[in-house]
Amino acid sequence: MSHASLSPELEAVVARAAAAAPAFAATAPEDRARALVAVADALEGAKPRLVEIAARETGLTEARLTGEVTRTAVQLRLFADTVVDGAYLDARIDPADPGFALGARPDLRRTHLPLGPVINFSASNFPFAFSVMGGDSAAILAAGCPLIVKAHSGHPELSDATAEVASTALAAAGMPDGVFQLIHGREAGVAVLQDPRIQAGSFTGSIRVGRLLADIAANRPAPIPFYGELGSVNPVFITADAIAERAEEIARGYLTSVSGSAGQLCTKPGFVFVPEGSALPAAIEAAAADFAAEHRLLDPRIAQSFAERRDAILGTPGVRTIVPGALRFDQDGQGWATPTIAAVPLAGFRAGKAALVEEAFGPLSIVVEVPEGTPLAPLVPEFFEGNLSGTLHLGAAEADGSTPNADELRALVAALARQVGRVLFNGWSTGVAVTPAQQHGGPWPATSNDASTSVGSAAISRFQRPVAYQNAPTTFLPAELRDDNPRGVPQSVSPAGESTAWGARWR
Amino acid sequence: MSHASLSPELEAVVARAAAAAPAFAATAPEDRARALVAVADALEGAKPRLVEIAARETGLTEARLTGEVTRTAVQLRLFADTVVDGAYLDARIDPADPGFALGARPDLRRTHLPLGPVINFSASNFPFAFSVMGGDSAAILAAGCPLIVKAHSGHPELSDATAEVASTALAAAGMPDGVFQLIHGREAGVAVLQDPRIQAGSFTGSIRVGRLLADIAANRPAPIPFYGELGSVNPVFITADAIAERAEEIARGYLTSVSGSAGQLCTKPGFVFVPEGSALPAAIEAAAADFAAEHRLLDPRIAQSFAERRDAILGTPGVRTIVPGALRFDQDGQGWATPTIAAVPLAGFRAGKAALVEEAFGPLSIVVEVPEGTPLAPLVPEFFEGNLSGTLHLGAAEADGSTPNADELRALVAALARQVGRVLFNGWSTGVAVTPAQQHGGPWPATSNDASTSVGSAAISRFQRPVAYQNAPTTFLPAELRDDNPRGVPQSVSPAGESTAWGARWR
Structure with missing residues (x-):
């Protein structure tokens, strides 16, 4: 050919x-x-x-x-x-x-x-x-x-x-x-x-x-x-209990996750939902000085895109900065950035959805302030498509499932699981462990194929791809399918005669 | 929405x-x-x-x-x-x-x-x-x-x-x-x-x-x-030994497989490669009378398509009939057919490839007669795209892998496995067992997604779709992921500390 x-x-x-x-x-x-x-x-x-x-x-x-x-x-x-x-x-x-x-x-x-x-x-x-x-x-x-x-x-x-x-x-x-x-x-x-x-x-x-x-x-x-x-924007939900118990720890973890690799990670937490009036913005502001190192972005094109996204976000009505951050270009056109943390009330996030929910590839993240009594689970499909990860930060009692909001938290976890590949608790989505149980995927547009x-x-x-062999003489079988299993791989062997009993115990 | x-x-x-x-x-x-x-x-x-x-x-x-x-x-x-x-x-x-x-x-x-x-x-x-x-x-x-x-x-x-x-x-x-x-x-x-x-x-x-x-x-x-x-045309290869040992049994199995459900099965054997000059065509002709019952095709459109494909195949130079078969239309436009078995030398199959290799949905199949000494494995990619099945009929000694042609047969099995979902030995591809180890699929166009x-x-x-939970409190885990495994499903648990030894034994 x-x-x-x-x-x-x-x-x-x-x-x-x-x-x-x-x-x-x-x-x-x-x-x-x-x-x-x-x-x-x-x-x-x-x-x-x-x-x-x-x-x-x-x-x-x-x-x-x-x-x-x-x-x-x-x-x-x-x-x-x-x-x-x-x-x-x-x-x-x-x-x-x-x-x-x-x-x-x-x-x-x-x-x-x-x-x-x-x-x-x-x-x-x-x-x-x-x-x-x-x-x-x-x-x-x-x-x-x-x-x-x-x-x-x-x-x-x-x-x-x-x-x-x-x-x-x-x-x-x-x-x-x-x-x-x-x-x-x-x-x-x-x-x-x-x-x-x-x-x-x-x-x-x-x-x-x-x-x-x-x-x-x-x-x-x-x-x-x-x-x-x-792409992925990795929504995070933080409860009032979690903030009451460990605002500073959460603020520092957040800033670490947003600033690492100059925010150029598909798992960067892009949106963090917190209760309106919480202490987290102040804790973020207080910790920001330790995360103010300037980092070069990967290339001039990425830096230019980041500049545009950052301007669009900061220019959206209702958005304010918790950590203003900075972005400058050097003589080679390379962009150098420090982290920007913005905040917006839920109503402003809703009104500015078109400008705000798209990924900003670089060191920027948005805190969304949610009025008390707002059901959290519906926010996931309202604002997001498929994502690589979704995160929940809980208070100690909430982790037991014994607090009055336990059902709401379970609904939120289920809503996240319907749209993301990995659901995290009390952690940050950057830093993806390379292990057998890892799942780095998710529905479109997190991936083009979520299988x-x-x-x-x-x-x-x-x-x-799967291939079956029917009545194959041993000499024509792949080693892993032989009765003597020379490779010692896990084999699942159906018991003889089981088919006549299929389903019988569910009648 | x-x-x-x-x-x-x-x-x-x-x-x-x-x-x-x-x-x-x-x-x-x-x-x-x-x-x-x-x-x-x-x-x-x-x-x-x-x-x-x-x-x-x-x-x-x-x-x-x-x-x-x-x-x-x-x-x-x-x-x-x-x-x-x-x-x-x-x-x-x-x-x-x-x-x-x-x-x-x-x-x-x-x-x-x-x-x-x-x-x-x-x-x-x-x-x-x-x-x-x-x-x-x-x-x-x-x-x-x-x-x-x-x-x-x-x-x-x-x-x-x-x-x-x-x-x-x-x-x-x-x-x-x-x-x-x-x-x-x-x-x-x-x-x-x-x-x-x-x-x-x-x-x-x-x-x-x-x-x-x-x-x-x-x-x-x-x-x-x-x-x-x-679609699928399910190529079959039959060795000289297999025909020498059981020509009549193979002929009857073939006719059963082609005529069942009036040939309207995605697993119907569409092409059967046999050695030139073998006894199989005569055995098929001798057995045909037992498979001459007329069957209605599913609907007038399918019958019309079958009529067109059948005419195209039988009109291709080099094609002769072993079993002529018949097709008639009743007053409602329904088609009624008896099985047609055609034969063509490999040279004619090659020359008429464009007209012949497309699926004929109905009771028709083509025997391809292969000159002695022709390597078989290359015929698979030469004539076929992805298929649901591929079949090999062997003689008794050939099934041991001890005959002089064993390497050629292994190459043929490997060639089939690269292009089909199921490789059969000494059987017919119609009749797909519903079991855990069944594979009914194959590369395009057998399927649109071969996963x-x-x-x-x-x-x-x-x-x-896969979903991972990271540091999830037990109360937020699906039952199958809990340590106490209340559903009793198979769980694969990684041994602690294994990661530092990954790959070490392959150095």
């Missing part, structure tokens, strides 16, 4: 990925695990050099970037264990059953296989953890899918340096040629996404670009899944 | 579904199980009346329809047990870990929650099992999502009768008002699919209509998942 729409260079990239797919799918899980760990070790070995490039290209602090390399290595190592553990295969075995409720049934065994070549579009704000060898890339390689990464234009030199480290490590670990390749440029990324040999896409970035790419994936002659992690997560080991399921 | 695009009747339907969502999501799994079993029992209780209507509206035989009601009831009962078993929740618990590799981590617990209101578009060819209370409906209700069914225009009276039986049973079982509603008309279905309160769609039908609906779902202001089970199955209990995952 020729693919006229690709340049010769891109055609070679996609052809290599497609050619690598069968061999990569057939690698032993232990070998994929070794390769992922080798990449992790190599990245940590190159840490000083990579962090130096990243700091220069992104303006993020060395402390943050150093931690991010460690996180990236930990992610790769978590996926190494995940691949071998095999729970994600959801291996199911229904032995042949001559007494099946609908007549004799054959032996059926179901597992998950890699999708094939995948393109991952890197993020601007995580130059390691959601970039060339970040979480998506780790999940794609762990799943056994050849990976093409589209570098983010914000850190091209770091992308090339990271790719070289990773390529060397993957080759040394014996992975097939073509399992990992890097490309540059949005047009190149779009062309690859449209190629029929590509079986899925992943992305971390803005709603606007994510929507563009999701539409391209959905409207191909053969549509493919597109896992975009897009999985983009952080944590469950992310591997995005890049595999 | 008003939704100007809906008629008052449809607005009321969608509003009822949306209003029911929180209460339905909060029902105890045992109560949903009882409701599903009550629907199953009620359908079986109404079987004679329903089958009479179905036979009149669809032309399918009473025997087939009676069996289909039983299958529909078994599906509902399987989902009743599935809901309570709770494995589909994939409950994960990461206890708080002060020694986590990236710094102290909070307690994280992940489960799956219902998506909200779902619309299901019924199939024409399964008036019970993939219609008003069919597999998709069972999965949607089991997941805790309010269900709106768009009736298929081929059996409107049956749809109303089934809906009445189901509504009565659901109400008697105490399910909230609005958990199940029926609508008629394609325009109504499209309008509901576009409504922002609808969170997912499912469909069984043609590629053309499925694509139309999938595009609508993907291009909404807030895109939603759309699970369409579309799950449309038959079997794993289908429930299509209608739920």
Whole structure:
């Protein structure tokens, strides 16, 4: 097949990925695990050099970037264990059953296989953890899918340096040629996404670009899944009890969460609902001096967008500042900011909804002051679409569910759970733990596809598909479906004869 | 919110579904199980009346329809047990870990929650099992999502009768008002699919209509998942050994599979690859007299399409008939058919690919005769896109993997597994067992979304989304995530301190 729409260079990239797919799918899980760990070790070995490039290209602090390399290595190592553990295969075995409720049934065994070549579009704000060898890339390689990464234009030199480290490590670990390749440029990324040999896409970035790419994936002659992690404003609700018990602690946690990484995190708490007349604004104001360090924003375009959003918010009727913050541009067009905390009464928030609820990507957050007696749960669907997270800060007695407002709090938690991927209690949504139980997702526009997560080991399921084998001789079965279970993965085996009793206990 | 695009009747339907969502999501799994079993029992209780209507509206035989009601009831009962078993929740618990590799981590617990209101578009060819209370409906209700069914225009009276039986049973079982509603008309279905309160769609039908609906779902202001089970031609490969050992058995199995339900099944074997010069065509011809009963096709439109496809296939150069079959139209425009089996050499199949590989929905199948020495695995991607199934018939020694062609057969199995949802050995793809390990899906155009199955209990995952709770007090946790696990569901609990060892054994 020729693919006229690709340049010769891109055609070679996609052809290599497609050619690598069968061999990569057939690698032993232990070998994929070794390769992922080798990449992790190599990245940590190159840490000083990579962090130096990243700091220069992104303006993020060395402390943050150093931690991010460690996180990236930990992610790769978590996926190494995940691949071998095999729970994600959801291996199911229904032995042949001559007494099946609908007549004799054959032996059926179901597992998950890699999708094939995948393109991952890197993020601007995580130059390691959601970039060339970040979480998506780790999940794609762990799943056994050849990976093409589209570098983010914000850190091209770091992308090339990271790719070289990773390529060397993957080759040394014996992975097939073509399992990992890097490309540059949005047009190149779009062309690859449209190629029929590509079986899925992943992305971390803005709603606007994510929507563009999701539409391209959905409207191909053969549509493919597109896992975009897009925008989120992460509403927070704080009760009067919580503020009465620990206003200063909450204020400092809030400012830490808003100012970290110059607020350029998809999990930054964008809106904090507090009772009207509470002590929290004063506590925030009092703590603000400790969070007044100026940080550079990622690039001039992001800084310009932030300036516009900040002006629009501060210019909305009813909005006042608790912490005014500042934003200046240097001679290179780079923006430098200190945190801004605004406040608005609920009535003003409602009146200014169109101007206020959109994400402000940068160190700014809005406190919404809610009159006593306002039901909280309905505020969630009134103001927000899908979000990555929603948070509730409770007083000690409220956490027991024994206070008079317990039903209202339960309704609020249910309302949040209907619209977000992660519901937090007494914490802050920034800092997303990389673990098996993490869920970093949510309904549109938090993600373009809410069937999985983009952080944590469950992310591997995005890049595999289920396949069943019927009456397969052992020699043709994947190892995880054999009776002797040589890989020792979890297998769910249906008991013989159960079908005739299905549902009987619910009659 | 008003939704100007809906008629008052449809607005009321969608509003009822949306209003029911929180209460339905909060029902105890045992109560949903009882409701599903009550629907199953009620359908079986109404079987004679329903089958009479179905036979009149669809032309399918009473025997087939009676069996289909039983299958529909078994599906509902399987989902009743599935809901309570709770494995589909994939409950994960990461206890708080002060020694986590990236710094102290909070307690994280992940489960799956219902998506909200779902619309299901019924199939024409399964008036019970993939219609008003069919597999998709069972999965949607089991997941805790309010269900709106768009009736298929081929059996409107049956749809109303089934809906009445189901509504009565659901109400008697105490399910909230609005958990199940029926609508008629394609325009109504499209309008509901576009409504922002609808969170997912499912469909069984043609590629053309499925694509139309999938595009609508993907291009909404807030895109939603759309699970369409579309077209499939189900390639079959039969080795020389298999034919030498059991030509007559294979011929009879093939004819049974092609003629059943007048060939109007998405799993009908459309293409059978056999060695050139084999005895199978003669065996098929010899057995054909036992499969010459005339069957009515579902409706005049389907009959007309079948007539056109049949003419196109039989008129393609190189195609001959093994079993000529027949097709006639009665005075009502209904088509009546007997099975047609055609044959074509591989060279002719290749030359006539454009005319031949498209699905012929009805009792027709094509034998492709492959010259000795032709590698089989490359034929799969050469001729086919995604399919629901792929089949291999082997000789006894070949099943041991000990014959000289073992590597070639393994390559063929791998090629099929890359493109189909179910790989069968020594069987026929029609007759899809309803079990936990079934996989009825496959890459486009077998489905519009290959992340799950449309038959079997794993289908429930299509209608739920993952949600994590961070540091949640017990009183705010779903039961399946509590330490005391009152529902007794499978929980996967991460060992404390494991993170510092992640990947270590792969170094």
